[in-house]
Amino acid sequence: MSECEHRSPSSWDPCADARLHIVTGKGGTGKTTAAAALATALASGGGRTLLVEVEGRQGVTALLERSPLPHEERPMLSAPGGGTVSVLAADPESALMEYLELFYGMRRAGQALTRLGAVDFATTVAPGVRDVLLTGKATEAVRRREGHRGRMSSTPPGSPFAYDAVVMDAPPTGRIGRFLDVNSEVAGLARVGPVHDHAERAAEVIRSERTRVHVVTLLEEMPAQETADGLDEIAGLGLHPGAVLINMVRPQLLGSADVEAAHAGTLDRASLVAGLAAAGLPEPGDLAAGLQGELHTHAVRTELEERIRGELASLGRPVLELPRLARCSGEQAVQRLAGALTEQGVRR
Amino acid sequence: MTPETLDVDGLLDDPARRVVVCCGSGGVGKTTTAAALGLRAAERGRRTVVITVDPARRLAQSMGLESLDNTPRRVPLPEGTPGELHAMMLDMKRTFDQVVEEHADPERARQILDNSFYETLSTSFSGTQEYMAMERLGQLRESDEWDLVVVDTPPSRSALDFLDAPERLGRFLNGRLMRFLTAPAGSGPLRLLGAGVGMVTSVIGKLVGTQFLNDLRSFTAAFETVFGGFQERAERTYRLLQDPGTAFLVVAAPEPDAMREAAFFVERLDSDRMPLAGLVLNRTHPLPEGxxxxxxxxxxxxxxxxxxxxxxxxxxxxxxxxxxxxxRTRERELLLRDRLLTAHPGVRVTEVAALAGDVHDLTGLRWVGARLAGGGPATEGAADAE
Incomplete structure (x- = not known):
């Protein structure tokens, strides 16, 4: 890729220490794909990572072209060099049940609450509670140490972490501030008690230096604008912005002089016709007219993309690019994108 | 596979058509589609209002307005335009307040509006935005001031939320939990629960705090009187959506996720007997002719x-x-389209080619409108050359 010279090899470094990577971005930018690629890149070389999705869409299994998951962690992808990516489709209802059981041993109460509609209540009507339950799942996995599950009090601080890194496929930029600002959300609901404590613990992880919020974008105006706004909002909340991931980057096929010529309409039609004839293609004249239209479109688009790329670079965050993959999908695509991230210096 | 073409002009011109709902997942160009349809309808002689939920000022500015609010504002169109275009942006809290004020006597309305639980409900209940979008649609439709109401639906977590939100809110407000929290202890259905009432209340109290429970109790008591009105309205709006005067357009970009959502939507509209007009396939990459x-x-x-x-x-x-x-991109787009059409035969389609940049002005919206109606230049390059 010709943009390589823009990047310094150390650009990812501030993010390398992070244990929680939160991936947001405008709707439709491919957050799930980018998050899966990041989790795979971070697992490569014998690492263990967890990819958590919180939107209840089973986006990861759809991406990997597999059937939906139960709401528990399971290894789903292997990374180059022996790493493993586990996936969790977090669900507020099962998180609440698990939580009640864990802290109160109250499975029966949980069932009674379900029948009453209280679970519905806690997970849909009181969105603060819902968000705390979901961020709580991710932050619990960040803190978890080997051989122990859940109860923080019984975790020996010396044993290694269960996961080297946790990647969260988070809500879109429009809702990310509210989602991550668990503390103030819950402040209005629970001022004391276990939900409050739970929120405190989650917030501590989310506010930590070792949590980074990455924003996925496209080389288009609206997603780029939301990226700038999103990074501002994240910094404003006292959280730590991470990288800008530009998704679906198209290959550069034309040199900049040709792009200009194509845009200005001064590209030499005769030489294009001659080239097509030399390649043995029929109707080179009419074909050239069609291709010239495509070149023009491409040139207009390329110039716009260059402008947006410059705007994104000026945000002062590490910029990573993920190529548009026309010929592969599913797990193969995730692996290819993870490889692209590793090449750009993504590591843990 | 050649899909049947969606006749957008026929849709907009039909005097019996009073509502067009644009739905689809986030980031597919719903808002722009809704605005372009509204403009086209106005230029074809209809008095049109567009309800958007997108707070981006860009859209307002592209229509020559500084900003949008909960009241429809007239969009300045060139002289001689036969119809009118008005636009508004949904303010869900304001809309919710109005419904409460309309259904409760002033004193009770005050009690509700001042309750801190109401604050949560009207600003952040997941689904309030969807519910209020439908409520606002119902209001505008009933006012009979407009020939055509075009609605841009919220970018929900699930694209289906706006169909479910009224029911979910109703189920919650009228549900066992609310009755339980407000009923005298030991009465009604609670005896059947087996679990101690006190214990359950105490768990909820522990989880969310007792102050919140108290707010919730007083809210429920005050809200009970207006609830019937709420439910009735929600049902009326639901029936309005099923009316043959309504048309749903499912908007999708030719990407796997968006197309999957679009397919869900088509199925859901069908099972809810909502009239699907067709699929808008946005941001495609057609090949030049020849x-x-x-x-x-x-x-x-x-x-x-x-x-x-x-x-x-x-x-x-x-x-x-x-x-x-x-x-290759085109092949993939057609594959995605045909996959949907194979699963849902007979869905009518219209295609809008990708633009290099965003739509910034009425000219851009007009171009999108022309493409929606199947006319105008096929590719953006040709549009630039105009």
Missing amino acids: PAARLGPEEAEQAAETLSCDGGHPVAEAALRLHAERA
Whole structure:
């Protein structure tokens, strides 16, 4: 890729220490794909990572072209060099049940609450509670140490972490501030008690230096604008912005002089016709007219993309690019994108 | 596979058509589609209002308005335009307040509006935005001030939320939990629960705090009187959506996720007996007409390879590689489209080619509208050349 010279090899470094990577971005930018690629890149070389999705869409299994998951962690992808990516489709209802059981041993109460509609209540009507339950799942996995599950009090601080890194496929930029600002959300609901404590613990992880919020974008105006706004909002909340991931980057096929010529309409039609004839293609004249239209479109688009790329670079965050993959999908695509991230210096 | 074409102008011109709902997942261009349809309808003589939920000022500005709020504002259109275009942006809290004020006596309305639980409910209940969008649609439709109401639905977590939100809110407000929290202890259905009432209340109290429970109790008591009105309205709006005067357009971009959501939507509309007009396939990459349309990706790639070996034709080589890429993109788009059409035969389709940039003004919206109606230049390059 010709943009390589823009990047310094150390650009990812501030993010390398992070244990929680939160991936947001405008709707439709491919957050799930980018998050899966990041989790795979971070697992490569014998690492263990967890990819958590919180939107209840089973986006990861759809991406990997597999059937939906139960709401528990399971290894789903292997990374180059022996790493493993586990996936969790977090669900507020099962998180609440698990939580009640864990802290109160109250499975029966949980069932009674379900029948009453209280679970519905806690997970849909009181969105603060819902968000705390979901961020709580991710932050619990960040803190978890080997051989122990859940109860923080019984975790020996010396044993290694269960996961080297946790990647969260988070809500879109429009809702990310509210989602991550668990503390103030819950402040209005629970001022004391276990939900409050739970929120405190989650917030501590989310506010930590070792949590980074990455924003996925496209080389288009609206997603780029939301990226700038999103990074501002994240910094404003006292959280730590991470990288800008530009998704679906198209290959550069034309040199900049040709792009200009194509845009200005001064590209030499005769030489294009001659080239097509030399390649043995029929109707080179009419074909050239069609291709010239495509070149023009491409040139207009390329110039716009260059402008947006410059705007994104000026945000002062590490910029990573993920190529548009026309010929592969599913797990193969995730692996290819993870490889692209590793090449750009993504590591843990 | 050649899909049946969606006749957008026929849809907009039909005097019996009073509501058009644009739905689809986030980031597919719903808002722009809704605005473009509204403009086209106005230019074809209808008095139109567009309800958007997108707070981006860009759209307001593209229509020549500084900003949008909960009241429809008239969009300045060129003189001689036969119809009118008005636009508004949903303010869900304001809309919710109005409904409460309309259904409760002033004192009770005050009690509700001042309650801190109401604050949570009206600003952040998941689904309030969807519910209020439908409420606002109902209001505008009932006012009979408009020939046509075009609605842009919220970018929900699930694209289906706006159909479910009224029911979910109703189920919650009228549900066992609320009755339980407000009923005298030991009465009604609670005896059947087996679990101690006190214990359950205490768990809820522990989880969310007792202050919140108290707010919730007083809210429920005050809200009970207006609830019937709420439910009745929600049902009326639901029936309005099923009315033959309503048309749903499912908007999608030709990407797997968006197309999957679109398919869910088509199924859901069908099972809820909501009238689907068709699919808007946005941001596609059609090939230019003529021999370029017949030059497949492999063939183009091969020709580029030939030129690459000989050298000397770098621009033709790049043009062929570019075409190969575009033709491949096109193949993938058609595959995604046909997959949906195979599963849902008979869905009518209209396609809007990708624009290089965003729509910034009425000219851009007009261009999108022309493409929606199947006319105008096929590609953005041609539009730029105009």
